Amino acid sequence: MSADSCSGAGIRALRFHGYGEPAEVLRLERTPPPHPGAGRIRAVVHACGLTPADWALCRGLFPGSLPRGIGLEVAGVVDAIGDGVTDVSIGDRVLGATDYAGAPSAGAADAAILSHWARMPAALAYTDAAAIPMAMETAYRSLEQLGVTAGRSVVVHGAGTTVGFAAVQIALMRGARVVATAGVTYADRLRALGAMVTSYGEGVADRVLQLAGGPLDLALDTAPPHRAANTGAGHLPDLIRIVGGVPRRVLTIADFVGGAKLGVRTSLGDSEATLDDHGRPQLSTTARRHPGLRYCSASSRSSPRKARSAFRSRGRSRSRTGARRSTAA
Numbered sequence: 189m190s191a192d193s194c195s196g197a198g199i200r201a202l203r204f205h206g207y208g209e210p211a212e213v214l215r216l217e218r219t220p221p222p223h224p225g226a227g228r229i230r231a232v233v234h235a236c237g238l239t240p241a242d243w244a245l246c247r248g249l250f251p252g253s254l255p256r257g258i259g260l261e262v263a264g265v266v267d268a269i270g271d272g273v274t275d276v277s278i279g280d281r282v283l284g285a286t287d288y289a290g291a292p293s294a295g296a297a298d299a300a301i302l303s304h305w306a307r308m309p310a311a312l313a314y315t316d317a318a319a320i321p322m323a324m325e326t327a328y329r330s331l332e333q334l335g336v337t338a339g340r341s342v343v344v345h346g347a348g349t350t351v352g353f354a355a356v357q358i359a360l361m362r363g364a365r366v367v368a369t370a371g372v373t374y375a376d377r378l379r380a381l382g383a384m385v386t387s388y389g390e391g392v393a394d395r396v397l398q399l400a401g402g403p404l405d406l407a408l409d410t411a412p413p414h415r416a417a418n419t420g421a422g423h424l425p426d427l428i429r430i431v432g433g434v435p436r437r438v439l440t441i442a443d444f445v446g447g448a449k450l451g452v453r454t455s456l457g458d459s460e461a462t463l464d465d466h467g468r469p470q471l472s473t474t475a476r477r478h479p480g481l482r483y484c485s486a487s488s489r490s491s492p493r494k495a496r497s498a499f500r501s502r503g504r505s506r507s508r509t510g511a512r513r514s515t516a517a
């Protein structure tokens with residue numbers, strides 16, 4: 189789509205006008221192109237990431253004005269720039285997070301308003317680029333919050349997830365010593381990056397402690413919630429043991445209720461988030477503005493894979509992003 193096409197018959201966008209199951213509330217519609225306000229840009233969408241967070245939004249997570257679109261992460265070409273934006277130009281290839289709450293459509297559309305963005309490296313494909321924003325931002329924010337710095341040791345539990353795979357790379361780049369728990373799919377790649385790797389599941393605490401030669405400083409839980417989540421009886425007790433029995437050295441991005449029960453930190457932030465009776469996050473205005481908090485696992489029902497290869501620089505293998513991407517161009 190060209191920049192001009194945003195001013196003609198409108199754009200196509202996947203939107204919902206009421207909350208409910210995605211298959212029931214989502215509609216493909218034509219709508220006027222959204223205009224970027226101050227501090228925002230508009231991009232013609234070439235690839236859009238869809239994650240469980242999108243289905244959660246349809247079901248009513250973070251309710252707000254309707255209609256609203258889905259697609260929280262995109263890659264595309266800048267075609268309009270709001271006041272105050274100076275770091276990109278029309279025609280730049282960008283990846284970033286969509287302003288899903290501030291615009292009547294989001295990334296699953298011909299064009300989207302972005303609240304956060306970065307210019308795409310020339311060698312990166314749009315489909316790979318669209319897999320990066322959410323996972324990388326979540327990993328970065330969680331490691332920041334946890335205090336992973338050079339010389340510290342950290343276990344990334346669930347490093348075969350998109351977020352975990354990114355977290356391992358960022359932690360290693362920071363100079364941390366990293367132990368990763370993962371399945372066979374990405375174990376070799378994680379080792380090649382420089383992490384010590386063992387499998388997750390029964391006996392994980394013993395394996396990690398043996399591999400690391402003793403307790404680690406910190407633990408990041410990126411594993412998808414399983415049936416014991418929310419009870420405090422999942423894998424969080426293992427992670428607490430791995431860090432020497434101190435719950436505050438553990439941070440989870442997925443098991444918020446279990447984490448709260450055990451005194452473990454959560455990626456929702458320590459002072460900004462509370463949970464409702466169903467364990468759904470209720471966020472303060474400040475927290476809502478944070479891009480990473482747009483992706484929340486509380487209502488996730490599926491967990492398809494994303495492109496791990498997108499996080500690496502040159503020489504990466506072809507990603508599997510296309511399997512879960514909607515391409516709107």
Ligand SMILES: NC(=O)c1ccc[n+]([C@@H]2O[C@H](COP(=O)([O-])OP(=O)(O)OC[C@H]3O[C@@H](n4cnc5c(N)ncnc54)[C@H](OP(=O)(O)O)[C@@H]3O)[C@@H](O)[C@H]2O)c1
Nearest residue numbers: 326346348349350351370371373411412442483485491492
């Ligand atoms: N709080 C936030 O801001 C935020 C942001 C993003 C995501 N999340 C949440 O973080 C979690 C990960 O998201 P994602 O998109 O990165 O996941 P994903 O890529 O869809 O993760 C799928 C992978 O998880 C691994 N896995 C499955 N069961 C596991 C278990 N019991 N223990 C450890 N690993 C297991 C499997 O990899 P292998 O078996 O091959 O290793 C599987 O391929 C989800 O719960 C998601 O909702 C939270």
